[in-house]
Amino acid sequence: MRLVHPLSVVRDEQDWTYQDVVDIVAKTTKRSADRRKAWKWENWGVEPDAESQEALAAALGVPPGEVHQLGWPGWLPDGGPIRTGFPWTMPGTLDALDDTLEHAMPDRRGFMKLGGQALTLLASQWLSQAPNALAAALAGGSVDEQLVEDLEGGLPRLRRLEAALGGHRARQLLHTELATVTGLLKEASYTEKVGRRLLRLDAELARLAGFASFDAGLHAAAQRYWSSGLRAAHAADDRALGANILKSLSLQCYDHGLVVDALALATAAVEGAGHVTPRTRAMLLLRQARAEAACSNRVACDRLLSDAERQMARSSGTDDDPAWTGYFDAAEFHAQAATCYADLRRQRLAETHFATALGLMPSAKGRDLATYTIQSARTHTALGDADHAVHLLETAAQLVATAPSHRNTARALAARAELPMTTKDPKVQRLDQLLATLSA
Structure with a gap:
């Protein structure tokens, strides 16, 4: 619950x-x-x-x-704070990961606990703190590069499972993997190079576990994973991975209407990413563009969209893109641009990009297809084409049933509430039955 x-x-x-x-x-x-x-x-x-x-x-x-x-509801004793004051050192990183492993899985709070100053302070510390040299552990068994390679080899499978099963089903598996790698960092011995790879692996597992929790509507748990993952990425001196985690925190703020915080986090991600591939840069710029659009900053959003488009044009198959950018293709680019235009109430442009995105997106990306089908439905409603919006929402409901997502269920219900149609309409009655099944 x-x-x-x-x-x-x-x-x-x-x-x-x-x-x-x-x-x-x-x-x-x-x-x-x-x-x-x-x-x-x-x-x-x-x-x-x-x-x-x-x-x-x-x-x-x-x-x-x-x-x-x-004030209300801040004074209510709501299960304790999310600790973010750990030092930006290797011991501080391990303490943060331990704290996450202890508290994140039982944390069922479906509301954000960190916000405003706490989040922006976390981002500014990540930007300003220089990573310390990694001190290898002296006790325990030795971890060699082959073992790390085997552990890293499981990441593509975990990413696919999270997307296919939905966050609620996948988060236990990701949490267990995170605990395994954290245990190696704490108890094993390894070289500095191996230690950085373990930290990078921990950071990516925390990011995935955070997104799984976010998808399941467990927002405080997501913040626990992401804040500790940010420290692990920092300790590994992987600026791009840290920027990607800040991008996730920005999206969470965006979903909650905290658009100023979303913009601050997205801006920090772009500024602190360091030297990255063109596709990675485009991905980060689009998150910043979405935050600018949510803040109704049309000029800034258009500039960032143009920058992102130029970066995408520069990307090629020979670039050494991080594996976690694999989802970001031409379809995702158009979907993100469409969302920007929808937020700026430029609905014709939004629908053009949504149509392109849905045409390019493979059927295997069921959750993403559901997300942008729902967004397209809202755009058609805004354009006065409610009948087609109903058709799109029916399609999306079927996708959500096979790729469960609390976020997509909530989106579909919000899109249904915008329809200017009577409940006596047979098409609407059929849609309401589908949505009731999802909600149950």
Whole structure:
């Protein structure tokens, strides 16, 4: 079960129902104990009045001063913070990875815990801190290059499984792989070269586990994986991999409407990536362009799209692209550009690029096909073609059923809410049945 709000965490830990919450408040305030009030606090973003908050805080042992200082829902004891203050050293990196391995899998918080200053500080530290020379471990068995190569050889399979199975099913497997490699870093002996490869492997596994959690709607867990993965990439002195993790954090902020934070993280990724291949540069520039578009910065977005297009034109099959850029092809380029134009309400341009992207995208990329089919449906709705939007959403719902994704389910429901059609329409009734199956 995902915990969608800090109040969800409190109820889960206290074993409270919605009725228990309003009964606690009513006992002090003498107000009605309608359980729907607590449901709205948790699911609709409704803020309880000051008297109700004080009553609930008293039951939880939270001092009144903390309630006034932190505000709703910041004062709720929602399972503890995500620690980000580890030193940017090898011991600090291992401590961060241990903390993630201990807390990320049981973390079911479906809301972001880090935001604003905490995220931008993490990005600025990554930009400014120079990686220390790696000190090889002295105890334990020896790790040679062949073993690292065998471990690295499993990454393509893990990437395919995560995309095919969906984040909820894949995250346990990725977490276990991350624990294995972290254990080698802590307990084995190895050369500096091997140590950097292990750190790079850990960083990529943390990135994948973070994305799996993100796809499953477990946003605090995703932030745990990504913040520790960023440190592992930093310790390995792999600037491009660190930039890719910041790109993921930026996307999470974008999804939550935190567009200023999304732009700060995407900008840091571009600035700190170092010397990268043209395709990698284009990928990072497009994330920055999406953030600029979300901020309604049309001129900046157009400039970045042009830069990204030039970089893509320079890329070739002989470039030594990182393996994690494998998903970023011409189809993905057009899909990302289309999303920028949709955010800028340039719907005709958006639909042209979505059509190109969907025409180029292979059927094996079921989750991505679902994502951009839904986005295309929203564009058709905005253009006044609701019938075609319904058809696209039906197609997307079938794709989501085979490639499960909490994010795509939420997107499909949001796109359905935008349709200007009555529920008596047979096409809409059929679509609603499909979406109800996904939600269940």
